[in-house]
Amino acid sequence: MPSFVLVNPKRRLSARYETGILSFAFALAATVFYLDTFTDIHSALATLYVITLLLSAETLTEKGTLLLTVVCVGLSILSYAAAHGTDADLAAILRLAVAIAAILITCALIIRNHRARLDLIKFNVALQSSEERYRTIFEQSRVALWERDYSEVRALLMVLKAQGVSDLRAYARDNPNFIGDCISRIPTVAANAAALELLGNVSAKNAGSMRRYIAQDDETFLDLMVAIFDNQSYFEGKGTIITSDGTTKLVLLTVGFPVDVANFNRVIVGMFDITERELAQKALFEAQAELALASRAATVGALSASLAHELNQPLGALVVNAQTLLRWLDRDPPDLAAVARSAERIVRDSQRASDIIQSTRSMLSERTPVLEPVSLADLVNETQALMESELSRNRIKFEMSEAPGIANVSAVRIELQQVLINLITNAIQAMAATPEEVRRISVSINPADGRGVRVSFRDSGPGLSADILEKLFKPFCTTKETGLGMGLAICRSILEARGGTLTASNHTEGGALFEMIVPMEAVHE
Numbered sequence: 001m002p003s004f005v006l007v008n009p010k011r012r013l014s015a016r017y018e019t020g021i022l023s024f025a026f027a028l029a030a031t032v033f034y035l036d037t038f039t040d041i042h043s044a045l046a047t048l049y050v051i052t053l054l055l056s057a058e059t060l061t062e063k064g065t066l067l068l069t070v071v072c073v074g075l076s077i078l079s080y081a082a083a084h085g086t087d088a089d090l091a092a093i094l095r096l097a098v099a100i101a102a103i104l105i106t107c108a109l110i111i112r113n114h115r116a117r118l119d120l121i122k123f124n125v126a127l128q129s130s131e132e133r134y135r136t137i138f139e140q141s142r143v144a145l146w147e148r149d150y151s152e153v154r155a156l157l158m159v160l161k162a163q164g165v166s167d168l169r170a171y172a173r174d175n176p177n178f179i180g181d182c183i184s185r186i187p188t189v190a191a192n193a194a195a196l197e198l199l200g201n202v203s204a205k206n207a208g209s210m211r212r213y214i215a216q217d218d219e220t221f222l223d224l225m226v227a228i229f230d231n232q233s234y235f236e237g238k239g240t241i242i243t244s245d246g247t248t249k250l251v252l253l254t255v256g257f258p259v260d261v262a263n264f265n266r267v268i269v270g271m272f273d274i275t276e277r278e279l280a281q282k283a284l285f286e287a288q289a290e291l292a293l294a295s296r297a298a299t300v301g302a303l304s305a306s307l308a309h310e311l312n313q314p315l316g317a318l319v320v321n322a323q324t325l326l327r328w329l330d331r332d333p334p335d336l337a338a339v340a341r342s343a344e345r346i347v348r349d350s351q352r353a354s355d356i357i358q359s360t361r362s363m364l365s366e367r368t369p370v371l372e373p374v375s376l377a378d379l380v381n382e383t384q385a386l387m388e389s390e391l392s393r394n395r396i397k398f399e400m401s402e403a404p405g406i407a408n409v410s411a412v413r414i415e416l417q418q419v420l421i422n423l424i425t426n427a428i429q430a431m432a433a434t435p436e437e438v439r440r441i442s443v444s445i446n447p448a449d450g451r452g453v454r455v456s457f458r459d460s461g462p463g464l465s466a467d468i469l470e471k472l473f474k475p476f477c478t479t480k481e482t483g484l485g486m487g488l489a490i491c492r493s494i495l496e497a498r499g500g501t502l503t504a505s506n507h508t509e510g511g512a513l514f515e516m517i518v519p520m521e522a523v524h525e
Contacts, residue, residue, distance in 0.1 A: 028048070144198040149264075154228055224237070
């Protein structure tokens with residue numbers, strides 16, 4: 001049999017069944033031809049060839065179907081010619097046209113269905129191949145991956161939103177069982193080997209629910225629920241899990257939410273173990289703090305050694321002159337002139353010791369105080385650059401604004417910068433418990449009624465309590481466990497020594513507000 005009438009190799013019908021179908025179809029075609037040609041039945045019997053095509057559709061290729069269509073059309077025309085010859089019969093012609101049209105339409109539908117089926121087979125093969133590739137990546141990836149069903153918990157969150165809940169965090173605080181209920185509504189569809197290893201080499205059965213692995217005080221899961229509640233497309237956050245052996249691990253959680261809500265039944269969740277990275281970063285910060293402490297200790301040690309060396313001579317001279325004075329007084333009669341000279345030398349050496357101490361103090365504030373023109377806006381920007389690492393690490397937004405026409409002030413630059421650093425550092429520490437998205441330090445520079453320039457510092461922290469405000473600038477007053485309480489007292493002393501002021505209050509919109517006024521001209525002591 002020619003290839004165009006061969007049975008389609010993609011069909012899964014048995015050879016005996018296919019042969020039987022073809023035999024029956026050809027027998028039916030012969031029967032239709034006989035009835036249409038040799039009987040007086042006046043009807044469109046040729047349309048029954050459609051049944052032949054339909055019966056053969058499952059067994060013939062596309063070319064075979066086309067050939068059978070041509071045969072059926074040819075048999076219809078042959079029957080008409082044999083029955084009517086050259087006599088024109090309008091009714092017979094119409095019956096022939098109807099039969100041929102039915103045969104051709106049926107052929108077209110069979111071919112279209114055949115091609116659609118082939119496309120569907122190709123699509124299923126490609127889909128199966130893609131699924132196999134995805135499964136290979138999922139199973140062999142060294143990143144901990146889960147497939148989880150978030151459809152039920154999303155439905156719960158949408159019901160809450162429809163009921164008027166707008167702040168999911170407040171709702172969770174008011175309903176302590178809410179988080180546990182949400183966790184129980186998220187079954188695990190699949191987990192790869194890396195995920196089972198991350199949880200402590202547990203079995204796939206024990207990884208079905210994450211309830212036992214999520215730390216009770218961890219806020220990351222609530223953040224994830226808020227992301228779904230707000231219809232976000234992606235979530236990333238740091239969290240804490242407890243493995244099967246009780247080990248605490250810090251993880252980076254990433255979840256991509258599908259656009260189609262129907263696909264929330266299989267959401268990919270990734271986890272990265274960042275415990276070592278976080279511990280290394282913590283160790284780095286602690287090392288930096290210890291280095292700063294060691295640096296301060298070294299400075300104090302060097303200063304002490306320098307003072308001991310410099311003060312040794314005048315103090316020794318003081319002792320000698322005092323002993324000499326006593327000897328002159330012990331004479332009979334006392335040599336008052338010599339006593340007076342010894343007393344003068346004691347005064348001189350005491351002044352020398354005082355000058356050494358004063359010189360050391362001046363050295364700590366850039367040796368001798370030198371007044372110079374200072375642009376406060378430039379100084380604020382320079383100080384921000386110096387503290388950029390600290391601001392960035394604490395996720396704090398820094399803003400600075402300056403009124404037009406602000407002139408330079410006459411001041412000791414290093415002193416003012418030390419005040420700025422202290423105020424910014426205090427603001428950073430005050431916002432430790434403030435949510436990262438609202439942490440902000442705002443600095444504004446404005447004229448101070450002709451007396452100088454006002455520099456205002458406002459943070460978005462909790463502000464200052466009434467009892468702290470009363471003694472804030474007193475020495476040893478601090479709100480920090482490890483603070484000495486000297487920073488603000490020294491800042492106020494620095495400004496007041498140059499004719500300026502430093503005050504503190506709470507801003508009307510929240511947060512603490514520190515204002516320092518720097519005089520425009522130098523103050524002569």
